[in-house]
Amino acid sequence: MSNTIPSDSVGIVTPQCIHFDEELSLRSGNVLSGFDLMIETYGELNTDKSNAILICHALSGDHHAAGYHDEEDAKPGWWDSCIGPGKPIDTNLFFVVSLNNLGGCAGSTGPASINPETGKYYGPDFPVVTVRDWVRSQVMLMDHLGISQWAAVVGGSLGGMQVLRWAISFPERLRHAVCIAAAPKLSAQNIAFNEVARHSIVNDPNFHEGRYLEAGTYPKQGLMLARMVGHITYLSDSAMREKFGRTITDLDSTGANFGRDLRTGKLSFGFNVDFQVESYLHYQGERFSENFDANTYLLMTKALDYFDPSVDYEGDFSAAFKKANCKFLLISFTTDWRFPPERSREIVNDLLKAGKEVTYLEIEADQGHDAFLLPIPRYINALSAYLKRVHAEGSADAS
Amino acid sequence: MSNTIPSDSVGIVTPQCIHFDEELSLRSGNVLSGFDLMIETYGELNTDKSNAILICHALSGDHHAAGYHDEEDAKPGWWDSCIGPGKPIDTNLFFVVSLNNLGGCAGSTGPASINPETGKYYGPDFPVVTVRDWVRSQVMLMDHLGISQWAAVVGGSLGGMQVLRWAISFPERLRHAVCIAAAPKLSAQNIAFNEVARHSIVNDPNFHEGRYLEAGTYPKQGLMLARMVGHITYLSDSAMREKFGRTITDLDSTGANFGRDLRTGKLSFGFNVDFQVESYLHYQGERFSENFDANTYLLMTKALDYFDPSVDYEGDFSAAFKKANCKFLLISFTTDWRFPPERSREIVNDLLKAGKEVTYLEIEADQGHDAFLLPIPRYINALSAYLKRVHAEGSADAS
Numbered sequence: 001m002s003n004t005i006p007s008d009s010v011g012i013v014t015p016q017c018i019h020f021d022e023e024l025s026l027r028s029g030n031v032l033s034g035f036d037l038m039i040e041t042y043g044e045l046n047t048d049k050s051n052a053i054l055i056c057h058a059l060s061g062d063h064h065a066a067g068y069h070d071e072e073d074a075k076p077g078w079w080d081s082c083i084g085p086g087k088p089i090d091t092n093l094f095f096v097v098s099l100n101n102l103g104g105c106a107g108s109t110g111p112a113s114i115n116p117e118t119g120k121y122y123g124p125d126f127p128v129v130t131v132r133d134w135v136r137s138q139v140m141l142m143d144h145l146g147i148s149q150w151a152a153v154v155g156g157s158l159g160g161m162q163v164l165r166w167a168i169s170f171p172e173r174l175r176h177a178v179c180i181a182a183a184p185k186l187s188a189q190n191i192a193f194n195e196v197a198r199h200s201i202v203n204d205p206n207f208h209e210g211r212y213l214e215a216g217t218y219p220k221q222g223l224m225l226a227r228m229v230g231h232i233t234y235l236s237d238s239a240m241r242e243k244f245g246r247t248i249t250d251l252d253s254t255g256a257n258f259g260r261d262l263r264t265g266k267l268s269f270g271f272n273v274d275f276q277v278e279s280y281l282h283y284q285g286e287r288f289s290e291n292f293d294a295n296t297y298l299l300m301t302k303a304l305d306y307f308d309p310s311v312d313y314e315g316d317f318s319a320a321f322k323k324a325n326c327k328f329l330l331i332s333f334t335t336d337w338r339f340p341p342e343r344s345r346e347i348v349n350d351l352l353k354a355g356k357e358v359t360y361l362e363i364e365a366d367q368g369h370d371a372f373l374l375p376i377p378r379y380i381n382a383l384s385a386y387l388k389r390v391h392a393e394g395s396a397d398a399s
Numbered sequence: 400m401s402n403t404i405p406s407d408s409v410g411i412v413t414p415q416c417i418h419f420d421e422e423l424s425l426r427s428g429n430v431l432s433g434f435d436l437m438i439e440t441y442g443e444l445n446t447d448k449s450n451a452i453l454i455c456h457a458l459s460g461d462h463h464a465a466g467y468h469d470e471e472d473a474k475p476g477w478w479d480s481c482i483g484p485g486k487p488i489d490t491n492l493f494f495v496v497s498l499n500n501l502g503g504c505a506g507s508t509g510p511a512s513i514n515p516e517t518g519k520y521y522g523p524d525f526p527v528v529t530v531r532d533w534v535r536s537q538v539m540l541m542d543h544l545g546i547s548q549w550a551a552v553v554g555g556s557l558g559g560m561q562v563l564r565w566a567i568s569f570p571e572r573l574r575h576a577v578c579i580a581a582a583p584k585l586s587a588q589n590i591a592f593n594e595v596a597r598h599s600i601v602n603d604p605n606f607h608e609g610r611y612l613e614a615g616t617y618p619k620q621g622l623m624l625a626r627m628v629g630h631i632t633y634l635s636d637s638a639m640r641e642k643f644g645r646t647i648t649d650l651d652s653t654g655a656n657f658g659r660d661l662r663t664g665k666l667s668f669g670f671n672v673d674f675q676v677e678s679y680l681h682y683q684g685e686r687f688s689e690n691f692d693a694n695t696y697l698l699m700t701k702a703l704d705y706f707d708p709s710v711d712y713e714g715d716f717s718a719a720f721k722k723a724n725c726k727f728l729l730i731s732f733t734t735d736w737r738f739p740p741e742r743s744r745e746i747v748n749d750l751l752k753a754g755k756e757v758t759y760l761e762i763e764a765d766q767g768h769d770a771f772l773l774p775i776p777r778y779i780n781a782l783s784a785y786l787k788r789v790h791a792e793g794s795a796d797a798s
Contacts, residue, residue, distance in 0.1 A: 189634075192631045277590050
């Protein structure tokens with residue numbers, strides 16, 4: 001039913017797999033002799049190739065950021081609210097490139113790929129990749145596409161960290177850095193949550209030291225638990241209250257669960273699911289664990305933990321930013337407790353200290369960290385206005 | 400080495416096991432035909448039995464609140480900072496009663512006890528117990544000890560919820576309710592964390608549907624993970640930053656781990672423990688999982704989830720408090736994000752609405768929820784001053 005595709009959608013999109021024959025030396029010391037990147041593009045590259053925007057994905061994202069894969073597709077890409085004709089990342093103006101990062105599980109080379117040297121799944125042999133490695137592979141992609149400078153590199157959460165790394169490592173290759181709901185580096189609490197997730201995966205008896213694909217098993221419970229923990233940190237306390245409160249899941253119903261208030265609903269007095277928030281977490285965990293590779297999840301959380309560009313500058317983030325040559329837009333959300341506004345303000349302060357041009361927006365939003373994926377009017381409008389100016393600037397340069 | 404026991408300690412204490420032959424009807428509809436409660440007492444009961452204080456423990460607590468079990472004991476009871484001669488809960492003035500709650504695993508009847516009807520471990524057959532059930536068993540204990548009214552009932556966290564239930568259900572049997580770092584009921588986020596903990600325990604292959612003791616196994620990984628998640632919520636983000644920052648655990652050291660800064664320390668580029676916060680969580684989880692019964696952990700988290708005295712009053716907490724006849728002291732800690740100050744203020748507002756006498760203190764503390772267990776001067780001094788007045792009041796009544 002093609003009529004289900006909204007008019008402000010990029011429509012039906014086809015991913016492309018791009019193979020790189022060149023070596024990539026990783027931060028860990030390992031070398032990949034070659035690799036694939038799965039990408040999607042939306043909009044048209046202009047003749048002087050000045051209107052390209054790179055989208056960097058977060059922990060569980062991939063290349064499918066906007067549009068539909070076919071007419072039967074029930075859901076669009078993960079950032080469809082922001083990317084499309086007339087949307088903030090306007091595909092009438094920009095050529096948008098989105099990729100699945102190295103180590104991912106949506107088509108780019110990662111632990112679930114076949115290692116050409118052994119003919120078996122990489123599994124745990126796939127090397128740990130860092131944000132820096134990703135950005136280096138994204139430079140190779142950019143060269144492949146014949147783009148010499150991005151109009152903007154845009155990303156939220158772990159995607160925002162890639163944006164910062166771009167600005168620091170490849171100052172001449174982007175004009176704008178749009179870093180949303182991110183942090184300069186993880187806090188001990190962030191790392192602690194990631195470690196709980198990893199611990200739950202690697203201790204699942206079906207993990208088989210990462211060789212579950214060979215063993216024909218899958219650490220479903222471990223990954224499910226990891227996602228449940230993650231999900232709590234993506235939602236704010238207030239969003240959860242709004243969404244579930246203390247509503248009880250009715251256990252007597254034979255069809256779909258429906259909510260009942262504690263006053264009329266029945267408690268199980270057992271270890272079943274009593275409250276709606278519990279069924280929600282189960283559902284989210286279950287769905288995720290069916291579609292995501294456990295080794296990739298481990299890799300992504302380590303990339304998060306390791307990210308800290310100030311390490312090369314004796315812990316001084318503003319020194320790290322000194323060489324940056326782009327303009328910055330930073331956005332945070334009031335109830336985000338994973339990467340709260342304070343963390344974005346740390347980045348802003350260090351950018352100012354380094355003498356950079358920075359715009360900072362703190363968006364009032366109830367949805368916690370997840371807010372960066374949602375069409376919150378003030379957020380959408382601000383991003384839209386900023387990128388319109390980016391486009392106007394680009395056109396002025398070209399004229 | 401008796402000289403290691405400090406002079407302001409209650410010294411060496413001996414737990415007592417008290418057996419109750421009477422039936423206890425539980426909120427779930429189940430009936431316990433009899434049960435044991437393990438208790439400790441500190442200080443002397445005065446002749447008119449007016450100086451007794453009941454201590455209610457939190458999720459992982461037990462009867463051993465103060466002092467040492469023998470001269471070799473490395474650590475005192477869990478609230479030794481608050482209970483002892485000259486301490487806030489002053490054993491020179493008060494007779495202090497502390498118990499292990501029903502369903503516990505430190506000697507009171509619980510899942511790890513033998514079910515007299517079957518001659519086997521209760522395991523998963525031990526009924527779900529609620530805060531209300533605990534308080535009713537505490538009334539039986541009080542009667543057994545010949546105490547008609549507590550000078551105060553005192554507790555933190557889940558212990559504070561027992562304090563509130565005392566005030567509501569047995570208004571004539573306490574003069575003061577001291578409720579620390581608690582909440583009127585759990586938020587959806589609190590329940591979500593508890594569900595993650597339960598999920599990790601019941602999905603451990605060694606859980607054997609709760610019959611692990613019979614099976615000769617133990618869901619160590621599941622309980623460890625549950626405790627790791629719990630531990631993150633007990634500490635504040637700032638406390639974790641203070642304690643660990645992003646210090647790296649040195650993997651090259653052959654002896655004990657020691658911390659190194661990210662600039663000089665080596666990252667593993669694997670899924671080993673890199674950061675100190677990870678080793679800390681592992682250590683805490685490991686230690687806990689060796690000393691705590693998994694079924695008890697499940698019971699305790701459900702008691703937390705179910706607590707909501709407003710349920711009988713159409714959700715109106717102030718109506719629930721109407722019958723209360725004691726004075727209230729509420730204490731919260733600024734960086735406690737498990738039960739933040741807002742939650743204590745909800746209780747305070749409902750108490751005021753019900754026309755009750757209430758003192759409220761918000762303590763500036765960096766340690767998160769754990770602060771209630773720590774000797775923070777302003778906290779200790781305030782609790783001390785309050786309980787001195789409680790004692791003076793009691794003496795005045797008696798004279």
